[in-house]
Amino acid sequence: MTAEEPDGVVADGRADARQVVAYLVRPESAEYIAIMDVLEGSVTDLTAAEVTAALSTAGLRMDVRVVESRLDVLKTIGAVSVRSDTSRARRYAEILARNWRYTASPAGRHVQRFYRQVLAGTATVREIPIVSLNRIVTQLEKLVAVLGVSEPAAGRMDAACVDAVGVVFTSHDDLDAALVGAEDALMNLADRFDLDEERTHDLKGLLVDYATRVAAELDSGSARVAKALQTLRPWFALLAGAAVDASQARDLIAAGALGASRGGRVEDWEGLCAWFDARTGRAARFSLRLVRTLPSMHANLRRLHSSAGTASSRTRALSLARAVLTPDIGVQIFQAAVGDHSWRKLYGQADEDDAGRNPSWRGGPQVPVPTLLRTAGRSGPRGRGTAPRDDTAAKAQLAEARARRQAEHTAAVATVLAAMPGQQLDETAARIALDALMTAARATAKGPRRTGVSGGLACSLIHTGTGTGLLAAPTWRVLLPGRIPLFHEPGRRPSASALAALAGTTTTDDPAPRATLHLATHRNPSNHSTRTPDAGTSQEGAA
Secondary structure, eight states: OOTTSOTTOOOOSSOOHHHHGGGGSSTTHHHHHHHHHHHHTOSSOEEHHHHHHHHHHTTOOOOHHHHHHHHHHHHHHTSEEEEEOOTTOOSGGGGSGGGEEEEEOHHHHHHHHHIIIIISSOOOOOOOOHHHHHHHHHHHHHHHHHHTTSOOOTTOOOHHHHHHHHHHHHHHHHHHHHHHHHHHHHHHHHTOSOOOHHHHHHHHHIIIIIIHHHHHHHHHHHHHHHHHHHHHGGGHHHHHHHHHHTSTTHHHHHHTSSOOOTTSSHHHHHHHHHHTOTTTSHHHHHHHHHHHHHHHHHHHHHHHHHTTSSSSHHHHHHHHHHHHTOTTTHHHHHHHHHTTSOTHHHHOOOSOSOSOSSOOTTTSOOOOOOHHHHHHOOOSOOSOOOOOOOOHHHHHHHHHHHHHHHHHHHHHHHHHHHSOTTOBOOHHHHHHHHHHHHHHHHSOOBTTEEEEEETTEEEEEEEEEEEEEEEEOSSEEEEEEEEEEEEEOTTSOOOHHHHHHTTTOOOOOOOOSSOEEEEEEOSSTTOOOSSOOSSSOEEEEEO
16 A cells, blocks of 8 residues: 555545545545535636635635645545646646646545535435326336237337336436435434424324325335336336437447436336335335334323323423422432432433533433333333233143144044055045155155155155056046155055055166156046046146
């Protein structure tokens, strides 16, 4: 690292925005921000002396050598660009660094504007424009009506489609900016436990009177937008191309000199799908934050209602605070009230040491409220808590249901083990046998056999190469070409009757990585013939 490079920044010649942001968090950030304000507001390149004069005019006096040092750091991290004006140079000294002219780089201008518009000021909460959501829904459904009736084909995009694309993304930018601001304001109120009565009612009004209605509109509108985008997904590339072709700067966009506006890339459409996703989209997250805010609002309301009486702990604490403010007897009242308890036990230890022995509540040091008190604080009489709810009956009911299901499962396994290969089973036993059969079909073959175990039942698929194995149920059956299923207990051989039914059958090694099966359904469940049904629905697949 050279002498000109700032700590923790690697100068590799690229204007990386992550490096440019570094000047906002340096110890001398106020000086860097003032210098960037001067450069960002100037239409011409400035020398270090001109920057110093502009800073002096704005009320910040800095030495020109300090300004040169700050400009060198900004140049290293890519926030400013520099050029040497050699048109009037007559000596070597006139091309040194002190004669360079500086201007803010594109990344530096972006970071500085982000600081001034987002970080430096107070965010203004705007109304959530439901009208913009309606425009998005209307325009996308129009595109679906025009384009979604056939396969994508070039030359189908007219001026109305291009105008609809522009309206969709312009309205989405407006909706997204307002929704982000509303989320920030909502969480700012929801994270506080010590809201006063006015702010608590503000939060209540925001939730009940406004945000709930907006959330309902967003949920319904997002569902319609997601459905329309799913229909338009094959058209994303053509829509993006049409937006670029309609642009007046399409030649510069094609050459890479400019980036296309929103809607001119397939990634923009994919991002729109993610924004309106029913589970993880922005509207869904806004609804979840509403749900998270409700407990905080209820906690503040309970605290305010309980503190309205004269005998609550909070009321007595406020009375004590007012008494301590009395100049003549405040110390005596304070010591009498908390003489048996350590004051640190009540609110923690402050960082300020020069506040006096017994400072007043209003004039004393500020101590942050603990996290547990903010999230689950309550006021009320102390003592033993309420007894836990008696759930003995519910536990007995759950145990009885669990035992009944286990008994039914055991009986079904016994039915499968007692049945002969190919014999029809009842619905419950057939489904248990199908689970074991699917496990065996996915297993790796060892010679002519592949075995799987599921729910206390084992299944072995024997590869014969000829014939068709069968697992039959009242309304469906599974056919296994070239394989015969044998059901048995885990770790044990099939029963003697099952092996006798296979007497004389020739087995061969199973070469397939997975077993192939056919699933056939009955239209007439009363027909129990063992031949393959020709009127039912058949599905084929490799497990």
